[in-house]
Amino acid sequence: MNKELSITLANTIDRMSDRSIKFTMMPDTNYWFLGLPKKLKPRQLKSYWLSQEELDWLNQQEGRPISDTEWEKYCSELGDLGDYAPIRIVGSGKRGRQRKHLGQIPDLYRQFAKIDNGLDLLDFIKKYGPLTDEKGGDDAENLLDQAKEMRHLIARADKFKRPQPASISDLKATVSLNARTRVIEQTILPQTLLQALWLQFIYTPVGAGKLLKCKYCDEEFWAGVGTHRRADAKFCSHKHQVLFNSLKRSNPQLEKRK
Numbered sequence: 001m002n003k004e005l006s007i008t009l010a011n012t013i014d015r016m017s018d019r020s021i022k023f024t025m026m027p028d029t030n031y032w033f034l035g036l037p038k039k040l041k042p043r044q045l046k047s048y049w050l051s052q053e054e055l056d057w058l059n060q061q062e063g064r065p066i067s068d069t070e071w072e073k074y075c076s077e078l079g080d081l082g083d084y085a086p087i088r089i090v091g092s093g094k095r096g097r098q099r100k101h102l103g104q105i106p107d108l109y110r111q112f113a114k115i116d117n118g119l120d121l122l123d124f125i126k127k128y129g130p131l132t133d134e135k136g137g138d139d140a141e142n143l144l145d146q147a148k149e150m151r152h153l154i155a156r157a158d159k160f161k162r163p164q165p166a167s168i169s170d171l172k173a174t175v176s177l178n179a180r181t182r183v184i185e186q187t188i189l190p191q192t193l194l195q196a197l198w199l200q201f202i203y204t205p206v207g208a209g210k211l212l213k214c215k216y217c218d219e220e221f222w223a224g225v226g227t228h229r230r231a232d233a234k235f236c237s238h239k240h241q242v243l244f245n246s247l248k249r250s251n252p253q254l255e256k257r258k
């Protein structure tokens with residue numbers, strides 16, 4: 001098995017300390033909705049997950065806890081179609097030419113979290129590929145709920161400057177002991193893009209300074225307060241700094257170019 005292939009299959013998150021999540025996204029040539037009722041436009045398809053703030057707001061409006069019936073009414077206004085089969089987004093089954101690595105987009109989870117309607121979700125999937133590995137295709141309403149939940153958690157984290165609870169289950173992992181350095185290396189293997197995005201959310205420090213581009217690998221990384229890299233860092237990792245410097249020694253032109 002060649003190296004590229006093993007990374008693709010394993011979707012490895014290596015170097016967790018640098019939060020470089022390795023996940024290869026391979027979208028099909030096209031995607032479309034399955035089971036979307038005719039009366040509903042993709043843009044009208046919304047999440048019906050109720051955040052605590054919204055629940056509090058509703059209770060406040062009423063001056064009392066809202067009843068189940070009222071909650072259901074609220075949900076139906078948001079486009080809940082609970083009685084129907086799940087609305088799915090399916091691909092052509094033909095692999096598109098575009099391949100993207102999650103490590104190149106360390107803030108992709110923020111793009112995902114902004115999605116608040118079916119059309120934007122479809123566009124995201126067209127660009128980055130399926131979010132789950134469900135056989136029938138991605139469940140659109142579930143994903144809109146997840147995006148909304150993540151949006152809610154990001155807003156709270158930004159507001160209170162504190163990490164918010166989140167968890168991911170059913171991950172695979174490898175654990176290896178490096179006998180030379182005596183370090184136990186843990187590698188978490190997300191099985192889906194959705195898991196990888198939640199990992200990005202969890203591993204990005206709250207108030208992470210800014211995204212910088214590594215001079216060696218060209219990938220972006222978080223730097224500044226709360227991260228493992230200094231605000232003026234030029235490399236995503238110490239390893240890449242070392243590699244860049246040895247490259248520079250063997251190729252002095254590199255130094256002049258910058």
Ligand SMILES: [Zn+2]
Pocket residue numbers: 214215216217218219235236237240
């Ligand atoms: Zn790098």
